[in-house]
Amino acid sequence: MPAFITIGRVLFSVLFIVSGVSKLFDIAATAQGIASRIAIPAMLTTYTTQLEGLTGLPTAQMLAIAAGTLEVICGLFIALNIGARFFSLVLILFIIVATFYYHDFWNQTGPESKNNMIHALKNLSLIGALFVIAGIGRRPRAQEQVYTDV
Numbered sequence: 001m002p003a004f005i006t007i008g009r010v011l012f013s014v015l016f017i018v019s020g021v022s023k024l025f026d027i028a029a030t031a032q033g034i035a036s037r038i039a040i041p042a043m044l045t046t047y048t049t050q051l052e053g054l055t056g057l058p059t060a061q062m063l064a065i066a067a068g069t070l071e072v073i074c075g076l077f078i079a080l081n082i083g084a085r086f087f088s089l090v091l092i093l094f095i096i097v098a099t100f101y102y103h104d105f106w107n108q109t110g111p112e113s114k115n116n117m118i119h120a121l122k123n124l125s126l127i128g129a130l131f132v133i134a135g136i137g138r139r140p141r142a143q144e145q146v147y148t149d150v
Helices: 002-025 027-037 042-055 059-079 084-102 110-136
Strands: none
Touching (some): 027 059, 042 059
16 A cells, blocks of 8 residues: 555656746746736735845746745655655645635636636645645554454
């Protein structure tokens, strides 16, 4: 059974690694998508302006880099089973935020609503799988009793 869990964890992580790498290779498009969907709250504009001044990057571009990096790092650590519980929980939060901002089917109509509902349900499934990974953890599970008295 542990071999199946390892293979499944590695194959599952590929989704996040590839997604993160594609975000990092096309930061402009990712930043444009973020800028069109996410509005920075007024109380944070002071801080985002300071960050923009320090880095020389717009907030949307910093968020694009952060999102891509987060996905790659979490995916790699889950695949390697290093801090899998922690990184699974981080990805759960990331997916919840991404689903809320990017797949808001409740605010849409027509085919766009149906498409985003499917993406939101897919993300719900990913959250479920991440909870399984977080629940399994790194330690070997105790052997279950085998009942042979049939």
